[in-house]
Amino acid sequence: MSVAGNWRSLLKKADGSAGSARGRRSAACLLACVVLGPVGGGAFAGAQVDTPTAGDLKQLSIEDLMNLEVTSVAKEPQRLLQAAAAIQVITADDIRRSGASSIPEALRLADNLQVAQINAHDWAISARGFNANLANKLLVLVDGRAVYTPLYGGVLWNVQDCLLADIDRIEVISGPGGTLWGANAVNGVINIITKAAQDTQGLYALAAAGNELHEQAGIRLGATLAPGVYLRAYGKYTGLGQEITTSGAGADDSWHVGRGGFRLDAEPSAPNRLTVQGDFYSGAEDVPATGGAGLSGGNILSRWTHATPGGASMNLQFYYDHTHLSQPFAASPAAPPFFSGFPAASLKDDLDTYDLDFQYHFAWGARHKIAWGLGYRATHESDEDLSIVRFAPTVLSQTLYSGFVQDEIMLARRVYLTVGSKLEHNDYTGFEFEPSARLQWNLESTQLLWAAISRAVRTPSRYDRDLLVPSGLINPPPPLQFPASFLRGSPDFVSETLLAYEVGYRAEIGPKLALSVSAFYNDYHRLRSTTATPTTAVYVFPYPVFFQNNLEGETHGLELSASYQMLEWWRLHAGYDLLQEHIHARPGAVDATGATNETADPQQQVALRTGIDLSRDLTLDAAVRWVDSLHINNGPTSGPVVGTVPSYFELDSGIAWHATRSLEVSVMGRNLLHAHHTEYGFPAPTREQTGRSVFGRITWGY
Amino acid sequence: MGLLRDTATRRLWRRLALLLIAAGLLGAAAPVSEYQLKAVFLFNFAQFVEWPPAAAPRENAPFVIGVLGKDPFGADLDDVVRGETVNAHPLAVARYHNVAEVRDCQILFIAASELAQLEGILAALKGRSILTVTDAEGLTVRGVMIGLIRQDNRIRLRIDLQATKASNLTISSKLLRPAEIVGSGG
Numbered sequence: 001m002s003v004a005g006n007w008r009s010l011l012k013k014a015d016g017s018a019g020s021a022r023g024r025r026s027a028a029c030l031l032a033c034v035v036l037g038p039v040g041g042g043a044f045a046g047a048q049v050d051t052p053t054a055g056d057l058k059q060l061s062i063e064d065l066m067n068l069e070v071t072s073v074a075k076e077p078q079r080l081l082q083a084a085a086a087i088q089v090i091t092a093d094d095i096r097r098s099g100a101s102s103i104p105e106a107l108r109l110a111d112n113l114q115v116a117q118i119n120a121h122d123w124a125i126s127a128r129g130f131n132a133n134l135a136n137k138l139l140v141l142v143d144g145r146a147v148y149t150p151l152y153g154g155v156l157w158n159v160q161d162c163l164l165a166d167i168d169r170i171e172v173i174s175g176p177g178g179t180l181w182g183a184n185a186v187n188g189v190i191n192i193i194t195k196a197a198q199d200t201q202g203l204y205a206l207a208a209a210g211n212e213l214h215e216q217a218g219i220r221l222g223a224t225l226a227p228g229v230y231l232r233a234y235g236k237y238t239g240l241g242q243e244i245t246t247s248g249a250g251a252d253d254s255w256h257v258g259r260g261g262f263r264l265d266a267e268p269s270a271p272n273r274l275t276v277q278g279d280f281y282s283g284a285e286d287v288p289a290t291g292g293a294g295l296s297g298g299n300i301l302s303r304w305t306h307a308t309p310g311g312a313s314m315n316l317q318f319y320y321d322h323t324h325l326s327q328p329f330a331a332s333p334a335a336p337p338f339f340s341g342f343p344a345a346s347l348k349d350d351l352d353t354y355d356l357d358f359q360y361h362f363a364w365g366a367r368h369k370i371a372w373g374l375g376y377r378a379t380h381e382s383d384e385d386l387s388i389v390r391f392a393p394t395v396l397s398q399t400l401y402s403g404f405v406q407d408e409i410m411l412a413r414r415v416y417l418t419v420g421s422k423l424e425h426n427d428y429t430g431f432e433f434e435p436s437a438r439l440q441w442n443l444e445s446t447q448l449l450w451a452a453i454s455r456a457v458r459t460p461s462r463y464d465r466d467l468l469v470p471s472g473l474i475n476p477p478p479p480l481q482f483p484a485s486f487l488r489g490s491p492d493f494v495s496e497t498l499l500a501y502e503v504g505y506r507a508e509i510g511p512k513l514a515l516s517v518s519a520f521y522n523d524y525h526r527l528r529s530t531t532a533t534p535t536t537a538v539y540v541f542p543y544p545v546f547f548q549n550n551l552e553g554e555t556h557g558l559e560l561s562a563s564y565q566m567l568e569w570w571r572l573h574a575g576y577d578l579l580q581e582h583i584h585a586r587p588g589a590v591d592a593t594g595a596t597n598e599t600a601d602p603q604q605q606v607a608l609r610t611g612i613d614l615s616r617d618l619t620l621d622a623a624v625r626w627v628d629s630l631h632i633n634n635g636p637t638s639g640p641v642v643g644t645v646p647s648y649f650e651l652d653s654g655i656a657w658h659a660t661r662s663l664e665v666s667v668m669g670r671n672l673l674h675a676h677h678t679e680y681g682f683p684a685p686t687r688e689q690t691g692r693s694v695f696g697r698i699t700w701g702y
Numbered sequence: 703m704g705l706l707r708d709t710a711t712r713r714l715w716r717r718l719a720l721l722l723i724a725a726g727l728l729g730a731a732a733p734v735s736e737y738q739l740k741a742v743f744l745f746n747f748a749q750f751v752e753w754p755p756a757a758a759p760r761e762n763a764p765f766v767i768g769v770l771g772k773d774p775f776g777a778d779l780d781d782v783v784r785g786e787t788v789n790a791h792p793l794a795v796a797r798y799h800n801v802a803e804v805r806d807c808q809i810l811f812i813a814a815s816e817l818a819q820l821e822g823i824l825a826a827l828k829g830r831s832i833l834t835v836t837d838a839e840g841l842t843v844r845g846v847m848i849g850l851i852r853q854d855n856r857i858r859l860r861i862d863l864q865a866t867k868a869s870n871l872t873i874s875s876k877l878l879r880p881a882e883i884v885g886s887g888g
């Protein structure tokens with residue numbers, strides 16, 4: 001309909017309905033441009049094509065203007081083109097077309113992330129490296145709620161989920177964001193932003209089934225409760241089949257998780273807006289022997305936004321989050337006389353987080369835009385004592401308070417300098433200071449050059465400070481003795497620090513090509529090391545191994561991504577990531593793992609994606625990725641033993657049919673090239689492989 | 703050759719040829735630059751919106767289209783308004799870094815860079831007869847009078863009648879007819 005309408009109205013213009021002679025000529029010229037355009041841009045790339053001038057466009061009616069097609073390759077050109085950071089945005093449309101059924105799968109769409117699947121439900125995800133098993137340098141926020149666990153400073157990816165159709169976008173920033181977001185925003189920040197309730201009205205339903213994604217079902221209902229008051233409620237269930245190990249055995253990691261939640265958006269009076277949202281979830285492995293790993297929890301968040309007549313705006317946000325984690329350990333049979341064995345048990349961690357955040361934005365004079373904020377967070381975490389792992393103290397309550405101020409200064413018409421810092425206080429290390437300076441130069445409306453220097457810190461987690469892996473089960477033969485623990489945190493573990501230097505360039509070159517390049521040099525100090533106790537006559541082994549801050553070094557790299565709208569119905573995307581890491585023990589210090597324990601990262605990654613609109617109702621998408629080999633250590637107690645995960649190619653592809661405006665039927669395939677491939681883990685018979693996944697999906701609504 | 707010298711016939715032939723090409727390409731259309739098009743929309747708003755006398759430009763003063771925040775238009779907006787007038791007032795473009803600078807301005811385009819401060823901006827403009835326009839999408843943009851919404855590679859208009867009425871602006875039916883109307887002001 002729109003195509004026909006387009007031509008009808010343009011031809012009507014050409015027929016002279018515009019009235020003036022100038023209007024007639026311009027409209028005809030525009031029509032010619034419009035018609036010849038695809039030829040010039042596509043099949044005969046060398047052909048000279050006039051693009052319509054402003055004068056031409058001014059002759060058209062509003063209806064005609066609304067019928068003109070625009071292309072801009074960057075889907076959110078403004079926000080992307082105007083951010084002085086290595087930011088990539090995953091849009092709702094990207095997610096839908098990719099066939100992702102979980103947030104980690106959707107994150108594969110960001111070229112500036114390292115994403116590796118560990119088993120059916122666990123993932124290692126980081127930016128700019130340090131994608132260790134317990135990756136701890138990435139901050140992840142869901143609608144403003146930090147979702148990392150202070151247990152080890154990482155993210156429990158298997159429960160960070162929602163109805164993917166409710167996601168407005170995911171912003172992935174590689175590089176530090178400590179000035180705004182505080183500790184742990186060291187190597188990157190992921191902002192998962194869901195749609196407002198008014199944008200998810202009506203019914204949406206989803207059902208999918210396949211070989212790896214056994215079943216997934218979701219439903220959302222959105223309603224208007226009163227004028228200006230909107231609510232949605234959703235539920236989602238996912239069942240994942242088990243993967244297999246290198247030895248071919250079933251990995252016993254099949255996973256099922258159910259969740260539900262709501263979001264309410266209201267505007268009680270004009271300059272006020274209120275959002276209240278919450279989720280609850282419960283997921284578990286289905287493992288008869290040990291009971292399986294399990295996670296459950298819930299959260300509730302409220303945010304109030306208010307604006308003053310003077311042009312200032314403020315946000316007040318509060319959330320409460322409860323996370324329960326249960327990690328089983330299989331029984332170990334006794335091996336007399338030295339080892340008494342231990343029964344099957346589960347480490348149970350319960351975390352309550354209360355977070356209060358206030359932000360204030362205002363303009364000062366003609367050149368300054370100032371933002372400041374205050375934050376307070378209280379956590380209460382308890383970990384059940386086990387014979388094989390414990391945290392001391394068992395129960396820990398901590399508080400964190402912070403303040404930040406940031407000023408965006410307009411130096412010249414297209415040159416902006418943003419300076420600011422966060423100052424925060426935590427119970428482990430006291431005050432931390434995270435300043436940054438960003439310079440942005442909009443060369444043209446479609447080109448941006450930026451540079452930044454930032455300091456970021458990773459404050460200690462419970463793992464770094466309070467971990468204790470006891471060795472009391474081992475009875476060495478006299479006169480030998482054994483230390484009380486294998487591995488322990490250190491009370492003197494301090495914050496890791498980063499000084500990051502970044503430059504970037506982002507441009508739309510013509511109407512078809514969008515390009516982004518960023519380069520970084522990261523200078524790390526006081527990174528986590530594992531230090532072995534010198535072997536003495538008393539101890540058989542150099543145990544205990546404990547954590548210190550003896551590593552330092554630098555990483556540098558390049559992130560490149562380009563999108564090309566080859567034809568109106570054919571879009572191409574390429575991404576490349578280069579990362580070089582030079583981490584070593586600081587002079588005079590030793591690391592038991594030879595500085596290999598933190599950096600299980602591919603040196604290079606390549607992603608190629610294509611999206612084709614086969615017809616108005618049929619879309620075909622494919623994504624190939626190549627991930628370089630990565631070198632992975634066998635854990636902090638095993639010395640400098642490094643294994644390799646081989647490099648791999650994989651392909652995701654899907655075809656979707658929009659049967660009606662509301663109904664979409666699709667077949668999606670993930671990891672199609674191999675029956676099984678390995679993405680992560682130290683080589684061992686128990687290392688898991690990711691299997692080829694094919695599923696069908698039906699969605700109703702939008 | 704005599705046939706081709708006849709301009710009317712030539713025009714017909716040309717149109718027929720264009721139509722054939724158009725049909726052959728399944729109606730694929732050459733794109734125009736997004737911000738060039740949006741600049742033309744802003745220019746049109748100057749023609750199709752009526753400001754109360756107090757808010758119209760003073761004598762000999764220009765009719766000002768302001769851009770608040772990081773300007774996405776580059777030279778496009780300047781090109782579009784160059785040499786144009788509205789009710790004998792020359793059109794001019796002003797650029798503002800923050801809302802405190804916004805003074806004598808009839809149309810204000812709020813760039814997506816200002817999304818975080820949108821509530822404050824709208825509160826600051828409250829009661830002033832400035833036509834607010836934005837193309838910031840994604841987050842809930844409420845209270846901005848005209849939204850330039852990108853949908854299927856086309857630009858749609860979303861007009862908040864409640865907001866325009868509160869500011870005593872009268873919008874021509876030429877704008878209203880093709881637009882999506884929100885707000886209960888109608």
